[in-house]
């Protein structure tokens with residue numbers, strides 16, 4: 001038997017496996033068998049090719065009744081650790097106020113910063129855990145969680161610690177991102193340079209030293225931080241060997257995506273205003289285009305990200321929820337998949353690739369997440385659906401009937 005064990009821990013049978021093993025297509029295997037040892041997949045193939053009689057091969061053999069098995073979903077862009085909500089701003093926007101006007105009037109991100117700073121670590125954990133559970137119920141087994149609602153080192157630390165705790169509490173994989181330049185801290189108004197200095201020279205090294213930072217991010221936008229300030233942050237991250245990602249070209253073209261590509265960013269995110277030249281640079285750098293259709297929908301944007309250019313240039317597209325209280329209060333990655341198809345015209349195959357393989361790549365996890373293949377982490381979602389397109393087609397409805405994360409059966 002593989003991995004030196006006499007018997008596998010799990011053998012799943014009577015299933016259709018969506019392996020995503022190739023660069024195109026779903027990689028569907030009819031009448032599939034999936035073997036799990038510990039936290040890894042050791043076999044993902046045809047039942048007919050199993051070397052021994054199934055019931056002799058594993059401690060637990062489970063027949064899935066012809067269900068569709070996919071890799072566990074990867075939500076590679078969330079801000080799910082925060083306190084409070086912004087429903088009042090939702091109401092204001094419905095009465096004509098723009099996102100930028102609300103931010104410039106001291107609301108927006110700073111409104112959530114005030115609430116988050118006032119919450120203890122345990123309170124933040126208690127408020128945020130149900131949001132992570134909602135994603136898990138939707139099939140998510142890997143989630144990226146950003147800070148960015150603290151804007152001082154202690155509050156950012158609390159957010160990042162809560163993110164780590166959520167992964168431990170739910171048994172899912174969490175990757176943390178220090179969203180170091182999200183908004184100018186109120187204590188530094190008119191002192192931008194000092195704020196960026198504190199972030200780059202003190203807070204980032206300290207939080208990294210505490211093992212809380214897997215990647216670094218910024219909001220490069222007219223209402224947030226300039227390309228020059230973003231560059232300073234990326235240089236500081238590079239000096240520490242940390243990968244970067246960027247909220248880029250969401251509301252205007254400041255050259256954010258090109259800047260991200262210049263630094264070999266794991267991903268550039270939003271991208272509604274990204275130009276062709278920047279797409280070419282992303283292709284050359286291997287930077288993933290992270291599409292966030294729920295924010296586009298909530299802001300009633302009208303400028304679409306250049307999906308056709310991403311396809312033409314071979315830029316991998318990921319899809320994420322951008323779960324946050326301001327522009328994307330969405331608790332379903334599958335709804336974001338539906339929006340990516342309906343609003344951005346992604347195909348259902350691109351949407352599921354975007355929440356597995358390409359999303360894993362945007363987190364630097366492509367070698368072990370997002371595929372059903374021997375050697376990959378045993379993250380699997382079992383769906384009572386007939387056609388793969390149903391994963392993006394249905395709006396709402398039941399999530400997976402079974403979910404495995406790192407070889408542990410979560411439900």
Ligand code: DI6
Nearest residue numbers: 109219247295324325326327
């Ligand atoms: N872009 C966004 O859409 C979110 N952050 C960002 O950089 C908005 C976050 C918020 O409004 O709370």
Ligand code: FE
Nearest residue numbers: 079247322324
């Ligand atoms: Fe975001």
